[in-house]
Amino acid sequence: MAFGLALLSCGHLESPPEAGRETTLYHNWWNCYERGLALMEQGDYEGASLEFERTLGLKPGARFGFDREMWRARTYGLHFVENYFPHRELGICRYRLGRDEEAVEFLVRSLEQEPSSRAKFFLNLARARQAKKNPGRPPRITIRNPPPGVPLREREVRLSGIAAGDARIGRVSVNEQPVFVELAEKEIAFDRLLPLREGSNFITCVAEDLAGQQAVAQVTIWSDRTPPGVVIIGFSDSNGARFVRGAAADNYGLAYLAIDGTVLLQARTGSDAPASRAFSVPLSSRNALAIEAVDVAGNTLRSVLPLEAVDESSRAAARRYASAAAAAPAADGPEPEEYAPEDRMRPSLTLHVSAAEVAVYDEEYYLEGL
Numbered sequence: 115m116a117f118g119l120a121l122l123s124c125g126h127l128e129s130p131p132e133a134g135r136e137t138t139l140y141h142n143w144w145n146c147y148e149r150g151l152a153l154m155e156q157g158d159y160e161g162a163s164l165e166f167e168r169t170l171g172l173k174p175g176a177r178f179g180f181d182r183e184m185w186r187a188r189t190y191g192l193h194f195v196e197n198y199f200p201h202r203e204l205g206i207c208r209y210r211l212g213r214d215e216e217a218v219e220f221l222v223r224s225l226e227q228e229p230s231s232r233a234k235f236f237l238n239l240a241r242a243r244q245a246k247k248n249p250g251r252p253p254r255i256t257i258r259n260p261p262p263g264v265p266l267r268e269r270e271v272r273l274s275g276i277a278a279g280d281a282r283i284g285r286v287s288v289n290e291q292p293v294f295v296e297l298a299e300k301e302i303a304f305d306r307l308l309p310l311r312e313g314s315n316f317i318t319c320v321a322e323d324l325a326g327q328q329a330v331a332q333v334t335i336w337s338d339r340t341p342p343g344v345v346i347i348g349f350s351d352s353n354g355a356r357f358v359r360g361a362a363a364d365n366y367g368l369a370y371l372a373i374d375g376t377v378l379l380q381a382r383t384g385s386d387a388p389a390s391r392a393f394s395v396p397l398s399s400r401n402a403l404a405i406e407a408v409d410v411a412g413n414t415l416r417s418v419l420p421l422e423a424v425d426e427s428s429r430a431a432a433r434r435y436a437s438a439a440a441a442a443p444a445a446d447g448p449e450p451e452e453y454a455p456e457d458r459m460r461p462s463l464t465l466h467v468s469a470a471e472v473a474v475y476d477e478e479y480y481l482e483g484l
Contacts, residue, residue: 241282
């Protein structure tokens with residue numbers, strides 16, 4: 115008994131491993147992955163690359179590799195590794211070491227298995243460094259909507275297009291407002307809803323590729339919310355028929371004009387639409403004059419005027435013109451053959467509302483009408 119105790123007391127017992135060291139004594143794929151992350155934090159990208167290659171089974175060192183990216187990887191039992199992205203981290207190490215071609219290969223593989231913002235960020239950096247060595251052609255911008263040269267009557271417009279470039283498009287902006295681009299691509303589609311003010315609206319689109327080359331596209335959009343104007347000059351009698359004379363005009367072009375039921379103009383396209391049109395039309399009614407005019411933006415003027423009021427207005431205008439001409443000193447040049455046209459149409463207002471009282475909960479409320 116005493117001899118046994120003596121042998122036991124002389125024996126050597128190993129001390130238990132220090133806390134945290136037990137993981138370094140094993141050669142499982144998750145142990146290699148954790149060692150790789152720790153070496154990356156220390157700035158040892160060569161050592162981290164070796165551990166990630168062991169994790170993936172590309173180099174010996176782990177009992178077996180596991181090459182599937184996932185946000186939560188099961189190791190054994192109920193144990194998991196969070197944010198398991200060995201391809202991504204290996205690609206980042208390659209980028210830090212200046213080996214961009216290998217970095218792109220591993221980062222692309224990571225995105226194919228499980229997309230992540232971190233992989234996209236470093237893939238953009240690696241491709242940008244490659245693009246600066248061989249930039250290729252500058253970017254191009256193609257505007258798809260709205261069609262050019264067509265005025266709009268809406269208060270806002272959806273501007274859409276495509277920016278394309280050999281060196282991949284990394285940045286796009288519309289009127290200095292950036293378009294979200296997380297991963298640079300050779301083609302980036304953009305879509306923006308822009309407010310319009312009446313008249314000319316100038317839109318600037320800028321695209322920049324990873325090599326730093328830029329393309330700029332200027333777009334002019336015309337907003338027209340004013341219907342055409344129609345002026346009644348006067349009446350005349352010929353061959354027992356009575357005619358009404360006048361003119362219609364619009365800043366962006368007339369698409370349709372009908373006076374007293376007679377269609378005088380119907381343009382097929384905006385390029386065919388004239389800015390003005392004079393008319394002399396026989397009257398079909400002795401009581402009222404119907405007018406309808408539409409511009410290329412779709413703004414419409416519809417009105418029915420009593421002929422007595424229109425005739426009296428024309429005579430009053432003629433008297434004012436005659437008295438003003440008699441009082442004015444003689445001027446060089448021929449006398450005008452007829453008095454100058456002026457607006458003799460009574461204003462009308464029609465509101466398109468669903469109820470007499472409307473509850474408004476926003477800062478702005480728009481009324482539609484004619």
